[in-house]
Amino acid sequence: MAAPFEGILETALYVDDLDKAEAFYGSVLGLEKISRAGNRHIFFRCGPGVLLIFNPAETIKPPLPHGTTGAGHMCFQVTAGDLDAWQAKLSASGIAIESEVLWPSGARSLYFRDPAGNSLECAEASLWAID
Template sequence: MAAPFEGILETALYVDDLDAAEAFYGSVLGLEKISRAGNRHVFFRCGPGVLLIFNPVETLTPPLPHGTQGPGHMCFRVAAGDLDAWKKKLSEAGIAIESEVIWPSGARSFYFRDPAGNSLECAEARLWNID
């Protein structure tokens, strides 16, 4: 029997404009860029994981088909004490906060969009009972 998964190693989102994505995730959100391959993808480090940003048109062909179409969703793990600072940073960058939620666990989160329309969330880890 296989051991349980240790966690999520990578998350992928799809965008039509890699330059806008690179500026948003690198400059606005402050993620460290790992690499970029032309108009195919740009990869960022995010804590212990990796965020993969792909141009869906470029991922439909071999050697590594990796595509989908339409907006996706991902959630950034944020310390409870840092949620308000992130809302302020995004607001100052002209990014609208779409909604704020207090979940049944008491965890807080909020939602916003990247330039491609992907739904992004910042949440406390206790949302999923993670320490």
């Protein structure tokens, strides 16, 4: 029997405008860009994992079809003490906070959108803590 997964290695989102995505994820969210391949994709480092941003019009082409269409969702893990600072940073950057949630576990989340309409979340790690 295989061992359990250790975590998420990569997460993919899809956008029509890689330039806007590069500015948003690099400048507004402060992620480190690993690489960009023309108008096909941009990869960013996010903690121990990688955020893949693909252009769906390009990823349907061989040799490596990799994709979907429509808005997706991902969640950034933040330290509990940093959630308010992220809310202030996003607001100062003109990013609307769509929702603030206090979960039954006591964890808090903020929801907002990237320029392509993907649903993004910043949440405290205790959201998915194992009892």
